[in-house]
Amino acid sequence: xxxVTNELGNTSTTGLKxxxxxxxxxxxxxxxxGIAVVFEILGWYFVGESFLANKQRLSIxxxxxxxxxxxxxxxxxxxxxxxxxxSSGSMVGFIxxxxxxxxxxxxxxxxxxxxxxxxxxxxxxxxxSSPLWPxxxxxxxxxxxxWLNGFLIAKTGIPPFIATLGMMVSxxxxxxxxxxxQPVALLNERFTWFGQSFEVAGFPVPRTVxxxxxxxxxxxxxxxxxxxxxxxxAIGANxxxxxxxxxxxxxxxxxxYAVAGLLSGLAGVMLAARAQSGQPNMGVSFELDxxxxxxxxxxxxxxxxxxxxxxxxxxxxxxxxxxxxxxxKVGAYYQEIVKGIIIVxxxxxxxxxxxxKSRA
Amino acid sequence: xxxxxxISPQTMKAVRSSGAVPGSDYLLxxxxxxxxxxxxxxxxxxxxxxxxxxxxxxxGENGAGKSTLMKILAGIYTPDSGTFKLxxxxxxxxxxxxxxxxxxxxxxxxxxxxxxxxxxxxxxxxREPMNRxxxxxxxxxxxxxxxxxxxxxxxxxxxxxxxxxxxxxxQMVEIAKAVxxxxxVLIMDEPTSALTDKEVTHLFTIIRALRAxxxxxxxxxxxMNELFEIADELSVFRDGKYIATCNSADVTRxxxxxxxxxxxxxxxxxxxxxxxxxVVLKVENLTLxxxxxxxSFEVRAGEILGxxxxxxxxxxxxxxxxxxxxxxxxxxxxxxxxVVHIASPSVAMKHGMAFLTEDRKETGCFLPLDIQxxxxxxxxxxxxxxxxxxxxxxxxKDATEMANRLRVRTPDMSEPIINLSxxxxxxVLICRWLLTNPKILILDEPTRGIDVGAxxxxxxxxxxxxxxxxxxxxxxxxxxxxLGMSDRILVLHEGRxxxxxxxxxxxxxxxxxxxxx
Numbered sequence: 001x002x003x004v005t006n007e008l009g010n011t012s013t014t015g016l017k018x019x020x021x022x023x024x025x026x027x028x029x030x031x032x033x034g035i036a037v038v039f040e041i042l043g044w045y046f047v048g049e050s051f052l053a054n055k056q057r058l059s060i061x062x063x064x065x066x067x068x069x070x071x072x073x074x075x076x077x078x079x080x081x082x083x084x085x086x087s088s089g090s091m092v093g094f095i096x097x098x099x100x101x102x103x104x105x106x107x108x109x110x111x112x113x114x115x116x117x118x119x120x121x122x123x124x125x126x127x128x129s130s131p132l133w134p135x136x137x138x139x140x141x142x143x144x145x146x147w148l149n150g151f152l153i154a155k156t157g158i159p160p161f162i163a164t165l166g167m168m169v170s171x172x173x174x175x176x177x178x179x180x181x182q183p184v185a186l187l188n189e190r191f192t193w194f195g196q197s198f199e200v201a202g203f204p205v206p207r208t209v210x211x212x213x214x215x216x217x218x219x220x221x222x223x224x225x226x227x228x229x230x231x232x233x234a235i236g237a238n239x240x241x242x243x244x245x246x247x248x249x250x251x252x253x254x255x256x257y258a259v260a261g262l263l264s265g266l267a268g269v270m271l272a273a274r275a276q277s278g279q280p281n282m283g284v285s286f287e288l289d290x291x292x293x294x295x296x297x298x299x300x301x302x303x304x305x306x307x308x309x310x311x312x313x314x315x316x317x318x319x320x321x322x323x324x325x326x327x328x329k330v331g332a333y334y335q336e337i338v339k340g341i342i343i344v345x346x347x348x349x350x351x352x353x354x355x356x357k358s359r360a
Numbered sequence: 361x362x363x364x365x366x367i368s369p370q371t372m373k374a375v376r377s378s379g380a381v382p383g384s385d386y387l388l389x390x391x392x393x394x395x396x397x398x399x400x401x402x403x404x405x406x407x408x409x410x411x412x413x414x415x416x417x418x419x420g421e422n423g424a425g426k427s428t429l430m431k432i433l434a435g436i437y438t439p440d441s442g443t444f445k446l447x448x449x450x451x452x453x454x455x456x457x458x459x460x461x462x463x464x465x466x467x468x469x470x471x472x473x474x475x476x477x478x479x480x481x482x483x484x485x486x487r488e489p490m491n492r493x494x495x496x497x498x499x500x501x502x503x504x505x506x507x508x509x510x511x512x513x514x515x516x517x518x519x520x521x522x523x524x525x526x527x528x529x530x531q532m533v534e535i536a537k538a539v540x541x542x543x544x545v546l547i548m549d550e551p552t553s554a555l556t557d558k559e560v561t562h563l564f565t566i567i568r569a570l571r572a573x574x575x576x577x578x579x580x581x582x583x584m585n586e587l588f589e590i591a592d593e594l595s596v597f598r599d600g601k602y603i604a605t606c607n608s609a610d611v612t613r614x615x616x617x618x619x620x621x622x623x624x625x626x627x628x629x630x631x632x633x634x635x636x637x638x639v640v641l642k643v644e645n646l647t648l649x650x651x652x653x654x655x656s657f658e659v660r661a662g663e664i665l666g667x668x669x670x671x672x673x674x675x676x677x678x679x680x681x682x683x684x685x686x687x688x689x690x691x692x693x694x695x696x697x698x699v700v701h702i703a704s705p706s707v708a709m710k711h712g713m714a715f716l717t718e719d720r721k722e723t724g725c726f727l728p729l730d731i732q733x734x735x736x737x738x739x740x741x742x743x744x745x746x747x748x749x750x751x752x753x754x755x756x757k758d759a760t761e762m763a764n765r766l767r768v769r770t771p772d773m774s775e776p777i778i779n780l781s782x783x784x785x786x787x788v789l790i791c792r793w794l795l796t797n798p799k800i801l802i803l804d805e806p807t808r809g810i811d812v813g814a815x816x817x818x819x820x821x822x823x824x825x826x827x828x829x830x831x832x833x834x835x836x837x838x839x840x841x842x843l844g845m846s847d848r849i850l851v852l853h854e855g856r857x858x859x860x861x862x863x864x865x866x867x868x869x870x871x872x873x874x875x876x877x
Binding site: 225226227228230231233234236237238240241242243244245246247248300302303304305 | 683685704705706708709715717722723724725726727728729733736737738740741742745748749750752792
C-alpha cells in the first residue's frame, strides 16, 4: 500500500486525463485463441484435418452455445450484483414447453395446452395462429418468474442461492406437470423459422446466434452506459455504500432478476424453435454452463466485477472445448471431466486476480 | 531491528511453563514503539510500563493511539520499531496466538465470542479436553468452566448458548476466557461501555481479585470516575505520542483532561465568518429506540454545527437517522420549515441532503470500481441521466473538474479507487457528494486518517461551502477540528444531547465535561 502511494505521489499529477489500457477481456481472448490453436494442432496430428477451417463446425460451435449464451448474459448481470441465478435452466425448459404449446399446428391431433382437460374449454385458438403468441407468452412468463426471484430476494432477504434454487426445482416440476411429461412437437413453421439458419456467403448462420449477439450487445450497452448498469455494479461492489448513495437496492435487484428471467424466457423460446419441439427435460444444467461462462469470462462471484464481452468469450470457450473434444473423438465422459476442470481453473485464476488486486 | 538478546516466543513459553519466572518489577515494558499506516503515524515512539499487580489505565482522545498500542501488545499488529520486554526479557510477538501463549490476553471492545456455541466451548476453543480418540470430553470441559467461574465468582451456566447471554454476561465470559489462559497481562478495551452500574461493580470485584493474584491489567476507558475507582497508575497518549505516566492518586480529573487535549492548536482552521441564514434543518425529539433519545437541534444556512461526543455516544447514529439510513422511531425532521418523512437515503437526497459516512471501506467506497464510477454514483440518482442513459461526457467533465478542485492525486479517473491512499479516497467521496449540490451536508469524520495538508484543504472546502449557504453538520472526534470549524457545538453523551456550546464559549475542557460525566 505504501509503495503504491509513493508511486502515485511521484507521478504527482493533478491534471486528470484518460489513459487507454487493455480491456480486461484481452487475457480471456488469448485463452480462447490458445485453446483453438491447441485443437488445431491436435487436429492435424490425430485426425489429419483442420479444426478451424471448417464452416460447418464453426457454425455448430456458435449454435451450440447460443442458448446458454443468452442466459449467461442474464446471469452475468445477476452475478455482478453479488447474487446468482440457478433457475435459468429450469425456466428454459418450462418456457420451451409453453412456447411450443402455443406454436402447435392442426397437424397435431392432440392439442396440448396446460393439461389435456383444459383443451375442452376452447383454449386452442392459438393453433395455426401467429408465431408472435408463443414468443410473447414465453418472454412474459420469463419476465414474471424472474421478477418473482427478485421479489423473493429483495423482500424476504433470503440468499439468492436459496431463492433461485427453490425456483429451479419448482419450475422443473411445472414443466413436467404442464403436459404430464409429454413432449410437444409438430410446431408451426412460421415459429420454427426463428430456429433455422440462413446462408451468408456459403456460411450457415443460425438465427439463434443472431439473437444471442443482439442480446449481448444490448446488455453490454445497458451495463456500460445506462444508470441501470451503473447501479448494478454499485450494488455488487458495496451494497451498504450503494444504499447510502441513494440506490433502492431492493427495487434494482428485482429489475436485474426480471431481466435475467426475461432472457431465460427468450432462450427457452429460441430452444423450442430450434428443436422444433418442447420437452420437459430441456435446459437441464444450462444454468451451470451459464454461470461457468460468466465466471470464465472474468465475472467475479464476489460481485461488482464483470462484463458481457467476457461472458460472450467465456461462452465461446465452452463451445470450442465441447466441439474440439467431439472433433478429436474424445468420449463424452471425458468431456465432462475436463469441462469441470476448466471451470475450476477459471475460478482459481479469478481468485488469484482478486488477491493481486487487493494487494495492490 | 532484532536485538541479539531477543528470545523467541517459544523459548519464553518453555521458560514460563518450567516455573522459573525471571525477576522483574515490570510485567511488560515497551519503549520507542513506532507504527505507521499509509499516510498516518499511529504511534510515534511511545512507551508503557506495566507493574505486577496493578491496574494501569490508558487515557487519550479517540485516535490518540491507544488501540493501536494495545493491538501491538496483543500481537495483532507488528510495530515498525521499538523494544518489547515481557517479564524482563526481550521478545518479539508474531501473532495473537504468540501473545496469548506468553500470557498476554486481550478482551476486545467488540466481543469476539461465537454466538451459536456454548459458553464452555467458547472458552476452551482450540484447547478442548479430549479422550484418546480425539473426541471432546464435554463433561470435563464443563467442570473446568465451573471451576474457573467459581474462582472469578461468575454465575453462568457453562452449557448455555453464548448468543442468549446478555452483553454483560458475554463480557464476563470473555474475561474468564482470558484468565483461563493463565494470562499475566490482561488488556481490557472499554469493558464497561455496555454494562449497568451493578455489573460494573461485579467487574471491578473480579479485576481486584486478579490484581491481588499479581496480574497486570491494562484498562482503556473514557470514564473518569471509573479511572479513579479502579486504576493504580495511568498513562496518557495524545496524537500517537506518549505524554506521561502518573499515579492516579496524584492527579486530578482536570490534570488528566489537560494532558489529553492540551495540544496547541497549531493548525489554522480557515473558518470564515459568513452570514448565517434561515433555519434549513430542524430536528425535534429525534429518537431511535435503544440508540439515542430526544435529540433536538437546528442548523441554519451557512452555519457549521459540530457534533461532539465519545465513540458510542450516538453521534453517527443521529446522522444516519437524519439521512434515512436507519429511519427514526419517533420525533420529527423539518427542512425549510416543512416536516418531512425521511424513509431512505434517496428521500434525503431529494431534499438536498448529502452524507459522508464515517467508514470509508464499509459504507463509502465501491472498491472494485474506478474513480469515475465512485465519484458519480450518488448524483446519478437525480441528474445526468437521459432516457436511462448516463450522459457520460458532461458527467466525466464535471467529475474531473471536481476531482481537480479537491486535488485528488491520481494519474487517471479510470484508476481503481482501491489504489488510492486513504486521504485521496476520502476526497473522491467528498467529490461524490459535492456533485449532488447539497443544501445540507452531513460530514462524519471528514478528515479521519488524512494527512495535514489534505486536512487543511478539506477544512477550507467546508468553510467555502458554508459561505455558499450550505448548512453543514460535522461530526468529529478531533477536538481542534470541532472547535476550529464549528459555529455551534452539540455534545452527545450516551444517546442524549447533553448541551450546546456556541463558538465563543466552547473549549476542550467544557466539551469533555459534557461528553463524559
